[in-house]
Amino acid sequence: MTERSFTVLENEWITLKDGTRLSARIWMPDGAGQDPVPAVFEFLPYRKRDGTCLRDESTYPVFAAAGIAGVRVDIRGSGESDGVIDGEYTPLELANACELIAWIAAQSWSNGSVGMMGISWGGFNCLQVAALRPPALKAVISIASTVDRYNDDIHYKNGTHLSAQLSWAATMLAYQSRSPDPELTGNRWKEMWLERLENEPFFLEEWLTHQRRDDFWKHGSIGENFDDVAVPAMVIAGWADGYRNTPIRAVEGLGDKAKALIGPWVHKYPHFAWPKPRADFTGEAIAWWNRWLRGEENGIDTLPQVRAYILDGIRPAPRRDVDPGFWIGKDRWQAPEMMNFYADQFRMLIPGNPIPGAHDHDRYIRSPLDTGTASGEYFTLKPDVEMAIDQRGDDAGSLVIEGEVLEADLDVLGRPVLAMTVACDADRANLCARLVDVHPDGTATRVSFGVLNLAHRDSYAEPQAMPRGEKAMVRIELDACGYRFRKGHRIRLSISTSYWPMILPPPTDPGVSIDMASLGFALPKLGTHDRITVKEPDDPDPLPHYIEHAPAATQRSVTRNLTENRSEYRIHEDTGLFEHPGNGLATRQLREELWSISPDDPLSMTGVSTWTCDMRRPNWFVRTVSTARIACSADEWLISAEVKAYEDEAQIFEKTFEKRIPRDFM
Incomplete structure (x- = not known):
């Protein structure tokens, strides 16, 4: 197929019915005004300008060259979008997504058919939006997601309290505290930034008020009624990730509407994930979109219902670049013997x-x-x-x-x-x-x-x-x-x-x-299966390379203080300082997390996670430092957080949260 040239619209403002202006980055095939094209939409709070740009730039240019527009939109209060985020997968977020799908379908360059895609947050909300049945949404690809927000996400698991809940609350506090890019928003950037800093929620407080599987968690869990989803769904995960249950649960619940692909991977897109072998995600995705957004009979819908990589006697190691194993296909998933x-x-x-x-x-x-x-x-x-x-x-x-x-x-x-x-x-x-x-x-x-x-x-x-x-x-x-x-x-x-x-x-x-x-x-x-092959990507290094000013570093360690009878689990993550060669924005994030416990005292448990996030250009520098903490008593969870913001080394903002929340059978 002849590749089409395309144009990147670095920032497109989309105004919602309530007046909120959301920021989009669009990869537009040339000539779409005369020959309308389908579009793939992704809706995230992870900042298109600097947070997801690496993976966006490995995927959407390939789609655009195949004649499929890519529309990557920041959720309100994220990146350059107006407003303040109000939580995870909220009714407002999903309603905004439906409105955006209608906006995309109504554009002169659109053929009226929209797909929705994403990993993690975007994998969650594309399934949730599909359950709302916006008319222009014709298919989804969901990676590393869930159909059960209570038992298969980072909050709780079968009634236990995951430490990832604090880690994720700290992550979101850090992401939502960061400034818009003045190059896109102009002089409004500081006003927008201060609004976020003042009004952003500490997500952990809301999550901890719902320790049972109540209506809060049922909202957005498509497993409550799989019949709500009427469009085809490709559901992908990796055995090395926490979201490994979803592909099989999706085919059990969605039946013929779903295809499952499970590889050896961590929480990444399959065309650049580890451990290898990888999968040709962009090639399969293009075929998927052409089938369901263009009506092209290309055979993608005849793939086995479940394709899975069977790990073959792997060995744990400090790093696993390649996992031995083999691919199998099951034309139809049945409950195993x-x-x-x-x-x-x-x-x-x-x-x-x-x-x-x-x-x-x-x-x-x-x-x-x-x-x-x-x-x-x-x-x-x-x-x-x-x-x-x-x-x-x-x-x-x-x-x-x-x-x-x-x-x-x-x-x-x-x-x-x-x-x-x-x-x-x-x-x-x-x-x-x-x-x-x-x-x-x-x-x-x-x-x-x-x-x-x-x-x-x-x-x-x-x-x-x-x-x-x-x-x-x-x-x-x-x-x-x-x-x-x-x-x-x-x-x-x-x-x-x-x-x-x-x-x-x-x-x-x-x-x-x-x-x-x-x-x-x-x-x-x-059980019964076929040995199959899953094509690997043609490009072994699909991610773009940015300008490195300081290298990345990662470290995990366990310390046992025998004298004090205390164990500590420490995480150090430094993304390094990297500059985008196209827009000149340089960013760095540092995460320091410490969990501590005495092996004979459950009430001694503490956790603290601190993020330092830097953004800089010549003559412009901002930093946020966000800290989230958890401890406990016999009857309560004790949580606190603080956010500090700096402009050119001077502190301009500080906010603290503190709450005691009763334990509810946890």
């Missing part, structure tokens, strides 16, 4: 079903509260120690149940399930179950994990205290995985009552008794 295991009295994992009462053996487990430092982060941006590392350290504080050496390869695809009867002497406790591949040399690779707050064992909306002195049946569905356990390896099930710092501890640390005779563990078999 499960391979069942039980635990005998010797803590061996035995194929077969549990036999209640076969042995009278309860096992009490109370993990040190710093068990979990090998977990990595909930969503991963780099293929280094943000991913789970060797599990032997965490397994030392866990109940370990292990199978015999495998006599043949075992391939799995889907969600493992653990069911068992437990008891504890408190109204709540956390459990973490991990599926681990044990290599012949003892190296332990985490394949999947699941967590549960026992008070949420029967309902996330109406948690109930554990019956003290009585046993209760619990079920933990682990995250989806695609994996080959090799001949000569062992399958390990590791169970702990802590998984810090990924999940925050309950107010007491009672430990849990497990009825071993009741324990049943099931692995989803890969």
Whole structure:
């Protein structure tokens, strides 16, 4: 196909019905005024001018060369857009998105068909907008997203409190505190900046007032009613990311409307993600848009319903550039056949079903509260120690149940399930179950994990205290995985009552008794499939290169102060100082995050995340410093935050937040 020339409209103002002016960057195929084209729309708070420009410039020029316009719009209060953001995926945000889709479809250069796309926030809201059925929206591509905002996002997971909730609140505080670019807004930039600084919310406060799966989380969760989505959806994720469940859940819920692609990747677009192999995302996306926005019969709709990369006996490492494995396709996804295991009295994992009462053996487990430092982060941006590392350290504080050496390869695809009867002497406790591949040399690779707050064992909306002195049946569905356990390896099930710092501890640390005779563990078999190939991108280095003034740096460390009986998990992220060669804007972000806990005191837990964000041009410099904190008492979450802003080294603004929020079965 002949590539079309195109023009980049660096900033286009779009005025909403309420008068708010939003800022858009548009990649426009030349000649679209005479030969209208379809458009792909992305709607984010991550700042098109400096936050997402790298990935935008790896994707939208390719679309435009294929005759598809790209429209990247900053949500209100972000980048150069007017106003102040009002939260995540709010009714106002989604209504604005529908209005923007109608605006795009009405332009003289548009053929009236719009697609919506994005990763993470943009992956979330394109599915949510699809459920609202704006007439011009014909298809979506959703990457690293969720259909269940309560259980499959960075806030809560099966009733447990994810530490990523503080991390993300700190991130959003930093992003929303940053200045517009005066080159685009002119003299209004400082007035707009001060309005944001004064009025931006501290998201953590709202999130913590909804600790149950209530209407707040049901809003925007398309899993509440998959039938609301009527357009085709390509749903993509990576096994190394926290959003790995969504592609399979989407095809289960959306049926023939959905296609799933799951690779080995972290939280990145597939054409530049790690670990490799990558996928030709832009090529597939163009075919997808041409099929659904142009009506081109190109065969993209005949792809297998599920394509997945099966990881083949991978080894955890400080960095994973390439993961061994193979691609499979399933023309139609069906619930997998499960391979069942039980635990005998010797803590061996035995194929077969549990036999209640076969042995009278309860096992009490109370993990040190710093068990979990090998977990990595909930969503991963780099293929280094943000991913789970060797599990032997965490397994030392866990109940370990292990199978015999495998006599043949075992391939799995889907969600493992653990069911068992437990008891504890408190109204709540956390459990973490991990599926681990044990290599012949003892190296332990985490394949999947699941967590549960026992008070949420029967309902996330109406948690109930554990019956003290009585046993209760619990079920933990682990995250989806695609994996080959090799001949000569062992399958390990590791169970702990802590998984810090990924999940925050309950107010007491009672430990849990497990009825071993009741324990049943099931692995989803890969089942019928075809070996397939997934094309890799033609360009092995699709991201543009900016001018480097200071290098990036990253560091994660765990420190255990034996004298003070305290463990610390520290994160240092420095993006380096880079200048965009086209607009001259140079930016740098520094993140310092520290989690601390005493291994025997759940109320000692603290977390603090500080972001320093710089923007500069010759004769112009602004900085914001944002800090978010969390601590706890037996009855409350204690949160606070502050934002300071500087212009040319002089402080011009300071604001603080502080709140005590009752714990609600957490």
